[in-house]
Amino acid sequence: MILKNNLILMAALLNSVHSLEFNYAFVIDFMNEMKLSCGVAFYCEKSFDIKKWNEFNEFKFMSYYDMSVKSVNESIVDEIMRINYRNLGVILDANCDQVSTLFEISSSRNYFNSSYNWLMLSADYNETTELLSHQNINFDAEITLAILDDKNITLLDIYNPSFKYNAGLVISHKGTYNVSGGLTIELKGVKLNRRSNLHGITLNAGVVAIGLHHDQTLEEYLMSYDNPTIDAQHRHQYRLHKILAEIHNYSMFLHRAPTWGFVRNGTYDGVLRMFLAKQIDFSITPFRHTIDRSYFIDHTLTTFVTAPEILFRHPKNSLRNPFLLPLSPLVWYLILIIMFTVSIFVTLTMKCDNVKNVTFVRAFMTSIGVMCQQGLMEDFLKSSTRTFLIIFIAFSAIIYQFYSSFIVSSLLISPPKTINNLRQLIASNLEVGIEEIVYNREFFDSTTDPIAHELFEKRVMRGSKTGNFYSVDCGIEKMRKGGFAFHVDTAYAYSVISQTFKEEEICDIHQVMLFPVRPLSAVFEKKSPFREIFTVGFLRFKETGILQYHDSKWQKKKPKCVMSVTKIHAIEIEESSWIFMVLSGAILMSFVVAAAENIHFRMIKRRKLGKISLMIYLMRKLKMKASQN
Numbered sequence: 368m369i370l371k372n373n374l375i376l377m378a379a380l381l382n383s384v385h386s387l388e389f390n391y392a393f394v395i396d397f398m399n400e401m402k403l404s405c406g407v408a409f410y411c412e413k414s415f416d417i418k419k420w421n422e423f424n425e426f427k428f429m430s431y432y433d434m435s436v437k438s439v440n441e442s443i444v445d446e447i448m449r450i451n452y453r454n455l456g457v458i459l460d461a462n463c464d465q466v467s468t469l470f471e472i473s474s475s476r477n478y479f480n481s482s483y484n485w486l487m488l489s490a491d492y493n494e495t496t497e498l499l500s501h502q503n504i505n506f507d508a509e510i511t512l513a514i515l516d517d518k519n520i521t522l523l524d525i526y527n528p529s530f531k532y533n534a535g536l537v538i539s540h541k542g543t544y545n546v547s548g549g550l551t552i553e554l555k556g557v558k559l560n561r562r563s564n565l566h567g568i569t570l571n572a573g574v575v576a577i578g579l580h581h582d583q584t585l586e587e588y589l590m591s592y593d594n595p596t597i598d599a600q601h602r603h604q605y606r607l608h609k610i611l612a613e614i615h616n617y618s619m620f621l622h623r624a625p626t627w628g629f630v631r632n633g634t635y636d637g638v639l640r641m642f643l644a645k646q647i648d649f650s651i652t653p654f655r656h657t658i659d660r661s662y663f664i665d666h667t668l669t670t671f672v673t674a675p676e677i678l679f680r681h682p683k684n685s686l687r688n689p690f691l692l693p694l695s696p697l698v699w700y701l702i703l704i705i706m707f708t709v710s711i712f713v714t715l716t717m718k719c720d721n722v723k724n725v726t727f728v729r730a731f732m733t734s735i736g737v738m739c740q741q742g743l744m745e746d747f748l749k750s751s752t753r754t755f756l757i758i759f760i761a762f763s764a765i766i767y768q769f770y771s772s773f774i775v776s777s778l779l780i781s782p783p784k785t786i787n788n789l790r791q792l793i794a795s796n797l798e799v800g801i802e803e804i805v806y807n808r809e810f811f812d813s814t815t816d817p818i819a820h821e822l823f824e825k826r827v828m829r830g831s832k833t834g835n836f837y838s839v840d841c842g843i844e845k846m847r848k849g850g851f852a853f854h855v856d857t858a859y860a861y862s863v864i865s866q867t868f869k870e871e872e873i874c875d876i877h878q879v880m881l882f883p884v885r886p887l888s889a890v891f892e893k894k895s896p897f898r899e900i901f902t903v904g905f906l907r908f909k910e911t912g913i914l915q916y917h918d919s920k921w922q923k924k925k926p927k928c929v930m931s932v933t934k935i936h937a938i939e940i941e942e943s944s945w946i947f948m949v950l951s952g953a954i955l956m957s958f959v960v961a962a963a964e965n966i967h968f969r970m971i972k973r974r975k976l977g978k979i980s981l982m983i984y985l986m987r988k989l990k991m992k993a994s995q996n
C-alpha cells in the first residue's frame with residue numbers, strides 16, 4: 368500500500384471513534400462540491416435518519432438502503448447501482464457488518480470506477496483500507512474515505528493504478544471538514560495529472576510486425592526507420608507509446624500478432640483475438656472504427672491516417688486521339704456531310720455550265736482543298752455557285768483556325784485528366800496492381816461495391832489465379848515505366864516516388880480513390896481505466912507538435928510538379944500512330960487500285976489488239992484472193 372501523505376497516519380484521529388452517525392451538513396457540502404445531484408445511501412443501525420436528512424436536503428435525489436434490515440446480494444446491488452445516471456453519488460457507512468459483502472460485489476461488478484463517486488464514512492482507518500486493498504479499484508476511481516472523530520473529518524483520496532497487476536492502493540490527503548470552517552478540499556489540480564504516475568506497472572500490448580527480421584528484436588525493429596514502406600503505422604504508434612511510457616512510468620510487454628484481426632471460422636484472429644481473450648490491455652497497432660469491433664474495444668483520438676489510392680502515370684490522351692480531340696465525333700460527321708453536299712452542288716452547277724470532264728470525285732477534291740485552305744481547282748461562272756463557295760470558304764476558315772489553335776495550345780498546356788474514377792480506369796488500357804498486404808485481399812473479399820468487384824476481376828485478376836499483387840517497390844517501379852496503375856498506401860508510396868521518379872514522371876502522376884481515407888486510432892479493451900489518460904496524452908502530443916513531427920517521418924505528401932509551364936508536351940508515337948496507319952492503308956489501297964487498273968487496261972487492250980489483228984488477217988486474205996482472181 369502506497370501512502371502519499373503522512374498526516375493520515377495520526378492514530379488518535381483514526382481510531383478514536385468506533386460508532387458513527389452521518390453528518391448531514393458534511394454530506395450535503397460534499398455532494399455540492401462534487402456536483403452530485405443523485406445518490407444512494409447504504410447505512411445500518413439507524414446511523415442514517417431519513418427525516419433529519421430531509422431537513423438538510425432540498426434538491427438532492429437520494430435512495431436509501433438499510434444493510435442492517437435487508438441482506439446485501441448481487442441482484443440488490445445491481446438494481447441500485449445500475450441507475451441510468453452518469454455520476455452517481457454512493458454514501459456508505461463503512462463500519463456496517465455487511466460492508467465487506469458490498470465491497471466484494473462492487474469489486475466483481477467493477478463499480479469502483481469513474482461513473483460512481485464514493486463517499487465512505489468510517490471510524491476505523493486500518494480496517495477500511497485493508498478491505499479496500501483487496502478490491503478491484505480502477506485507476507480512474509472516485510473514492511473518498513472520510514475518517515470521523517468527535518470534532519473533525521479527514522478526507523482521503525483512494526485509487527489503485529492497477530488492481531490487475533497488483534500495484535496497490537495510492538492514498539492521498541484530500542481535505543478536511545469541521546463545523547466552524549466547513550468543507551476544505553486541499554487536493555488541487557486535474558485528477559489525471561495527479562495520477563499520472565502508474566508506479567512502474569507492466570501493461571500488455573498487441574502489435575503487428577510483418578517486416579521483422581530474425582536478426583532483430585521486436586523492440587529494435589519497431590524503433591528503426593529501416594524500410595519505411597512496411598509497418599509504418601505500427602512503428603509510428605510505438606514511438607508515441609514509448610514517450611507515454613516514460614511520462615507515466617509504465618512499461619510494455621509486447622505480444623506480436625500476424626494481422627490486425629479478421630473473421631476466421633466465425634471468430635477474430637490477430638490482435639482482436641487477443642482483446643477477446645483478455646491477453647492485452649491496449650494495441651500499439653492502430654485500428655479504424657467499425658461497428659462490429661466497438662463491442663469489445665474502445666478508441667482514442669486519431670493518431671494515423673491511411674490514404675490508399677490507385678496511382679498511375681496518366682496517359683497523354685487515354686480515351687481519344689489528340690488530332691480528333693478539338694471536335695466531337697458529331698461535328699466531324701457534320702463536316703463530312705457538308706463537304707459531300709458542296710461536292711454534289713458543284714458537280715450539278717458545272718454540268719449545267721457544260722463544263723467538260725465533270726465528276727463528283729473532282730468536285731469532292733475541290734471541297735477538300737477548300738477545307739484545308741488550299742484554294743479552288745476550277746473557275747465558276749455562275750453567281751449562285753460563287754456565293755455558295757464563298758460561304759463554304761468562310762466556314763472552312765473558322766473551323767481551320769479553331770482546330771489549329773487548339774492543337775497548338777494543347778502542346779503548351781498540360782492535357783486534361785480523363786481517368787478520374789474507377790469506371791474510367793476500367794475502360795482504359797491500364798493494367799492494375801494491388802499492394803500485397805492482407806488488408807487489401809480482405810477488402811475485395813468483403814466489399815459489396817460492384818465496380819470494385821469489376822475492377823478486381825477485369826484488371827487485377829485478369830483470368831489468373833494469383834492476380835497482380837506486388838510489393839511496394841516492385842509495384843511502384845512498374846508504375847514508373849507507364850501503363851500500370853498501383854493501389855498502395857500513399858503515406859509511404861510518395862516517399863519512394865520522390866526518390867526514384869524523374870521530374871516529368873512525377874508530373875504525370877494521377878490518382879483514383881478505391882475507398883476513402885481512413886483515420887486510425889489507438890484502441891484499448893472495453894471500459895479500460897487507462898483510456899482517458901492515454902487520450903489526454905495523445906491530445907498533448909497534438910498540441911505540442913510531437914504528433915505532427917512523427918507524422919512527417921512516416922507520412923509523406925505528394926511530391927510537387929515543378930516542371931516549367933513553357934515546356935512543350937510532345938505527342939508520342941502511340942497517340943499519332945493512327946495517322947501513319949491511315950497513310951499506310953491509303954498507299955496500300957492505291958497500289959491495289961493501280962494494279963487493278965493495269966490489269967483491266969491490259970485485258971481491254973488485248974481484246975482490241977486481237978480484233979485488229981483478226982481484221983488485218985482477213986483483209987490480207989481478201990487481197991490475196993482478189994489478186995489471184
